[in-house]
Amino acid sequence: MQPKKIVILTDSSANIPERIQNELGIQVIPLWLIWDGKSMRDGIDIQPQAFYQRLKNSKTLPTSSQPSAQEFKHLFQKIGKDADAILAVLVSSKISGTIASATAAATELPELNIRIVDTLTCAMGLGLIVMEAARAVADKKSMDEVVALTGKMKQDVYTLFVVDTLDYLFKGGRISGGKHLLGTALNIKPILHFHDGQIKPLTQARSKKKALAQLLDIVEERLGGNQMHEAMVMDVDACEEADQVVELMRSRFNPLRLGRAGVSPVVGTHVGPGTVGISFYPVHE
Numbered sequence: 317m318q319p320k321k322i323v324i325l326t327d328s329s330a331n332i333p334e335r336i337q338n339e340l341g342i343q344v345i346p347l348w349l350i351w352d353g354k355s356m357r358d359g360i361d362i363q364p365q366a367f368y369q370r371l372k373n374s375k376t377l378p379t380s381s382q383p384s385a386q387e388f389k390h391l392f393q394k395i396g397k398d399a400d401a402i403l404a405v406l407v408s409s410k411i412s413g414t415i416a417s418a419t420a421a422a423t424e425l426p427e428l429n430i431r432i433v434d435t436l437t438c439a440m441g442l443g444l445i446v447m448e449a450a451r452a453v454a455d456k457k458s459m460d461e462v463v464a465l466t467g468k469m470k471q472d473v474y475t476l477f478v479v480d481t482l483d484y485l486f487k488g489g490r491i492s493g494g495k496h497l498l499g500t501a502l503n504i505k506p507i508l509h510f511h512d513g514q515i516k517p518l519t520q521a522r523s524k525k526k527a528l529a530q531l532l533d534i535v536e537e538r539l540g541g542n543q544m545h546e547a548m549v550m551d552v553d554a555c556e557e558a559d560q561v562v563e564l565m566r567s568r569f570n571p572l573r574l575g576r577a578g579v580s581p582v583v584g585t586h587v588g589p590g591t592v593g594i595s596f597y598p599v600h601e
Contacts (some may be wrong), residue, residue, distance in 0.1 A: 317382040318586060319397050319453065320400035320401055320458075320459070321398070321400045321401070322399065322400065322401045322403055322445060322453045322459055322523055323341065323343055323395050323396065323399040323401070323402050323453075323461065324341070324342050324343065324404070324405060324449050324450045325342075325343040325344070325345065325346075325391070325402055325403065325404045325405070326338070326342060326343070326344055326381075326404070326406060326442065326446045327344065327345050327346070327347055327383070327406050327412075327442075328344055328345070328347050328357075328406050328442040328580055328582065329345070329347055329354070329407045329412070329414075329438050329439065329442065329580045329582050329583055330344075330358045330407070330438075330439065330442040330446055330577060331359070331364075331415060331439065331440070331550075331577055331580040332437075332440075332443045332446060332447065332576055332577070333575070333577055334343070336447060336575075339448060340447060340450035340451065340454065340587070341453075342447070342450050343391070343395060343442075344359075345357045345383050345388065345391055346359055346360050346383065347379065347380055347381065347382060347383060347385065347407075347412070347414065347580075347582045348381040348382070348383070349362065349367075349376075349378045349379075349380055349581055349582060349585070350378060350379045350381060351370075351379075351382075352376055352401075352580075353378070353473070353530050353600045355381075356579055358380075358580055358582045359404070359480075359580065359581070360442040362581065364578045364580070364584070365465070365553075365581070365589035367436040367581040367584070368555075368580040368581070368584065368589050369554060370463070370586075371585065371588070371589065372553075372589055373465070375396065375588050377585060378585055380412075380582045380585065381413075381549065382412050382413040382414040382416070382417050383414060384417055385417045385418075385420035385421045386416045386420035386421070386425075386537075387417070387418045388417050388420075388422075389421040389424055389425065392421055392422065392425055392428060392430060393425065393428075396425070399580070400429060401429040401430070401431070401454075401459050402429065402430045402431070403430075403431050403432075403433065403449060403463065403466075404418050404422075404431070404432045404433065404461060405433045405435060405442070405445055405449055405458065405466055406418060406432065406433065406434065406435065406442075407435065407438045407442055408434065408435060408436045408437055408438055408439075408510070408513040408514070409434045409436075409513065409535050410443075410512070410514050410516070411438060411513065411514055411593075412438075415432065415434050415600070417522050418432050420433055421439045421588075429459070431463055432576030433445075433461060433463065433466045433470075434468075434513075436470055436477070436510070436512070437464070437470070437471055437473060437475055437510045437513070438583055439475055439508065439517075439550060439575050439579055439580065439583050439593060439595060440459075440471050440475065440548040440550050440593070440595035441475030441510055441595040442593065443473070443483050443548060443577065444473050444546060444595050444596075444597060445461075445466055445469045445473060445550060446471065447546075448465060448469055448546075449462050449465060449466050452465050452476035452595060457591055469597065472537075472594055472597040472598065473489075473595060473596070473597045473599070474509070474535060474594075474595065474597065475509060475534070475593065475595040476507060476508070476509045476511075476531055476593060476594050477515075477550075477587055477591055477592070477593040478505055478506075478507055478508075478517070478524065478527040478528055478531050478556065478592050478593070479505065479506045479507075479587050479588065479589065479590075480505065480524060480588065480589065480590025480591055481588055481590060482504070482506065483588060485545050492524065496588070503522060503523070504520050504521070504522060505524050505526070505527035506518075506519075506520045506527075507519050507520060507521070507527055507530060507531055507534070507589070515586070515587075518534070519534075520582075524557070526548065528557065528560075528561060528592065531556075531561075531592075531594065532564060532565070532568065535565075535569070535594060535596060536568070539596075539598050540596075540598065541568070541600035542599050542600060543569075543570070543572070543598065543599040544565075544569040544570070544571035544572070544573075544596055544598055544599070545571065545572050545573070545596075545597050545598055545599040546571060546573040546574070546575075546596065546597060547569070547571045547572075547573070547574050547575075547594060547595065547596035547597075548566055548570060548575045548577050548594070548595050548596070549561050549562045549565060549574075549575075549577070549578065549592070549593070549594055550576075550577050550578065550579050550582045550590050550591075550592070550593040550594070551576075551577055551578065551579065551588040551591065551593070551597065552578070552588065552589050552590065552591040552592075553580045553590065554585060554589070554590050556591050557592050558576065559576075560590050561592060561594065562574065562575060562576060565594070571596070576599065579591065579593065
């Protein structure tokens with residue numbers, strides 16, 4: 317009997333490099349950015365580089381919105397013409413309504429075999445889970461096996477960011493005015509992480525160099541003595557620093573897989589240009 321064809325679907329907040337999307341057959345639904353009254357599909361109507369250049373000079377911040385249930389329904393129907401099953405692996409429900417839209421759409425399509433996974437993460441934390449799910453599909457794993465794998469990876473994947481400036485967190489309402497003024501005066505560089513489905517402060521350093529060094533120390537701590545299986549280094553218009561982090565990661569941790577990615581405008585609008593992040597997970601025996 318022929319194995320069932322499973323298609324992996326994710327959203328644009330993962331920002332998986334296009335080459336990898338194509339290699340692994342990953343489908344992507346874009347989130348929306350609303351800026352000065354204009355709606356744009358994330359990564360389609362505006363590309364990250366153009367977005368961040370505009371962000372640096374803009375007096376206003378964009379807002380973001382999830383795809384509608386109707387958009388999901390249309391895409392599910394399109395994929396379902398050639399697939400036996402669809403696994404939607406999506407951004408955390410605690411920071412986006414994307415899961416709710418996907419669930420509402422799936423409810424209207426009982427004839428399709430659709431499963432939805434809330435990863436409780438975002439950016440390449442989400443991307444790593446999606447890529448591993450797609451590899452499992454390529455290895456002919458069943459839907460139940462792939463869903464179980466995503467559940468395990470939700471516990472294993474870490475995502476950490478060093479933020480270059482507190483301005484965007486302040487403008488986006490993520491920190492108070494007092495913390496913003498104090499942080500700016502002291503040149504504090506916050507280190508953030510995904511915890512319980514949300515972006516939360518972890519610690520801070522007095523300079524970008526110290527923050528990146530501390531970031532790698534935190535990575536080592538969270539590896540817990542295990543080898544690093546896969547890691548992706550991300551940046552928001554901070555290519556040189558991110559490339560340096562890649563080399564440090566390679567020499568210090570020797571991961572089985574190590575790559576580079578950008579950050580989706582939907583995510584980057586909250587952390588701002590100059591941000592450097594790492595998503596990774598360890599090898600477990």
